[in-house]
Structure formats: structure tokens, C-alpha cells
Amino acid sequence: MSELLTLTQLKQILREVAGADEGVNLDADILDTSFQELGYDSLALLEAGSRIEREYAVSLDDSTITDVTTPRALLDVVNAALTRA
């Protein structure tokens, strides 16, 4: 089984592939903050999903990535896929 994705790693990936919105503190408790509030649109999530697929050797549907609305939901679908792998 592969290593699971953590919130810290997800935030690092988001910063690298899509930057961080001015006025948003990614270091606050954002597990249940919506991606919209965090300033990430569907393209930013596609970019993050693509990076996660490469780094974690996991396959995710584009809709899986863009349907989730919060970091917690994204971690859940990624880690569920990793656990199945």
C-alpha cells in the first residue's frame, strides 16, 4: 500500500501548482473550508489532481477531483483510492 496523502502535503501541492490567493491563510484550519473560499477553481484542482496522480502513483477521474468541494473530501477520495491500490 502507498503512503497516504496528508493535508500538509495537499497544501504544499496546491501552493506549487496553483499558488495561493491573497488574503487566504492556508495554514489555518482549512479541512472543511470550501475550495471556492480558498480561491481554487476547477482548473487549480485539476492541476493538483494531476500532481497527486504522478507523485502517489494513483489514478483519479477528472470528475472525482472537481466534484469534491473541500480539502477533507479531496483527501478522502484520494486516500480511498490509495487504500484500494
Next chain:
Amino acid sequence: MTAAVVVTGLGVAAPNGLGTRAYWAATRAGKSGIARITRFTPDQYPARLAGEVPGFVAEEQLPSRLLPQTDRMTQLALVAADWALDDAGIRPQDLSAFDMGVITASFSGGFEFGQGELANLWGKGSQYVSAYQSFAWFYAVNSGQISIRNGMKGPSGVVVADQAGGLDAVAQARRQIRKGTNLIVSGAVDATICPWGWVALQSSNRLSTCEEPALAYRPFDEGARGHVPGEGGAILILESASAARARGARVYGEIAGYGATFDPRPGSGGEPALRAAIELALVDAGVAAAEVDVVFADAAGEPELDRAEADALAAVFGPRAVPVTAPKTMTGRLYSGAAPLDLAAAFLAMEEGLIPPTVNVDPVAEYQLDLVVSAPRPAELRTALVVARGHGGFNSAMVVRSDRAE
């Protein structure tokens, strides 16, 4: 009587100066920004000189959210738009979103970004290609990103017509203001100085292969042998004169007239249509040829094209009857960014009463041009003409008038 459209803000990113003041200080002094390419190693290409915009650090000017999704040309355009809005004293968040639009010109789109993603595609695989490639390369992306960043939801678009497009976009902005939108961000910024962009530019067969910056781009000179490409351009804030007056804005001047034509098919023997474009612009402005105080030439740097432009100017104005200049000899040709930068130069020249020089050129006598060479020339300037031609037959001309002419 159609409503007057005025320019109230300028944002400049030019090879001989980043920012309006730096650009004008260099331009009025004849300081060139043409040098050997530094952004990549040009040894293996026939042309090795370019006008690169100096000292631009996108990370210091733009939020990190925008950096992974933007080409250099877009980063330059976004910052130039910020400067132009600031120069105009406009805070977009204070205005109605639908009363502001963005109409820019483009030449090639985001080549450097595209090159990186092509390298990812063929070097690593499709899963490494950025989703942002979907729009980062696109001709309309500068208009789109400027409108998103500033919350502008009025009429927007892009014009693609090589150098002529830089004037065509401003003309389209003027149309939209006349139809009722108070403010349009216009102009253009191009940046193609990367290996992929460079290869594409070679295909025009119009690039100078000279390696000496002072000899490489000499329009109207016996030694004319093509041009040096440059990057950058200018963003202009256009407003209806009444809106500008109502808010007490400082006004650079008016977009007074515009004309555009297309050349006859090569080999057909027809006269080049540049003269007609200039005459249309004068008629549109209601200005007689004798009232034009200075011409900012297209200055192709190809003997045949230089002759055609000189012939057109002599036919409209008479031999040596109007001062002509080509400050783009200090920047190289900026494609869509060239004419907006010439518009900015025209407004700054009218403001100071000084025609910036054409550098490194000794004009061919039979062209019968009063070319302002070597040193700037003091002159009272109220009306200027900007000429721009695009590869493939595009001709555009624009008349601008100083606000003091009123």
C-alpha cells in the same frame, strides 16, 4: 457628432524602459534596448539580437495564484494594466463591472508557456501537461486575465493582425465606448523571445541577422536589412471624454481618427493600400494633412516596405513636409505591442513638446523623409499620426490629438 474618446492612463513595458517614465526618459534620449538575447542561448539561430524588457520580476508584481497560469506576455500585460489604471486614477472596484471592458491585440499568444508544456508532453508524457495550457497560450488571454483581475465585465475581445492589430484594438475600444461603455482597457503586450517563438519568427524572413546592435535595425537607411524583434508594449486606458471630464481626470489626448486597409494581392500590380489607410484616418479625424505635426512610422526595415511607406507619406503630406520618427529603432519591432507603444510615445511627445529620435539611421535621400535622427527635436505638437503595418497586407493608421488642442 460622435462622442470623443480620450486616453487617461498609460502603462508601458518596453525594452528600453520598464514603466512609462523609464521608457520616456530612455526614448527621448535615444537610448536603445536592443542587445544580444539573454533569455536563451541564441548561438544556433541566424538572428541573435532582440529587445528584451529589463528588470521585470513577476513574483514581485503579481499574486502567486496568477503565476502558474500565465505566460510572460500576460504577466507583463497584467502589470502594465495595473500601472495604466493607477496612472488614470481608476479604482476598478469602485466602478460598475459592466461599464468597463478590455480589448487588446495579440500577435502570437503565449509561446514560452506553450514551449514548456510541449516539452512536458514530449519529454515526460501527457499527464505532465499543465491544465493552464488550455488558455495560457491563447491570443485572447491577456484580455481575459486583465478583465478577471480587475472585475471588468463589459465588451471584451482581441484583435490579431500583427503590428496593425495594435491600432485595430484601440479603434475597436473606441467603437465600444461610442456605443456606451465608459471605459475600455486597450493596447497590447507581446513577448515571444523563447526558442519556440524565435523559430516561428524566423519564418517571416524579415529578421536581421546582423550581430551589431547599432547596425541591425535601420529602417529607411541604405543598410536596411530586416528588423530586430522586441517584447513588451503598452496598455492604454480609454474613456469617453464626458466620463473623463466628469471625474476630473487628467487627459493625455484624444483618439481622433482611424483608418484600416488591406493591400492588393501580391503580383497584382495594385498600389499598396497604406496611403489610403492614412487618408481614411485623417478624414475620420477631420484633420488636414498640414495639421499633422509628427508621424510615428511603421519602419519595417525592409527596403521595399520602407520605400512603400515613404511613398505613402510623401503622397499624403508632400516631400519632407512632416517630421517623421521611429522610436522603435530603440526597442525593435514589438508586433502587436508596437503601435500601442507608439501611441504612448506620441502622447508623451505631445506632452513634452519633443519628438523622440530615430536612432542609427541615415535616411535614403530619395525617400524624401524629414526623419528626426540622432537627437530629439523640440516642437509644438498637437496632432500626431501613428502608422502600423502587419505581415500579409494589414495597414492601419491612427490620428491622436493633444488635449491642449481643444
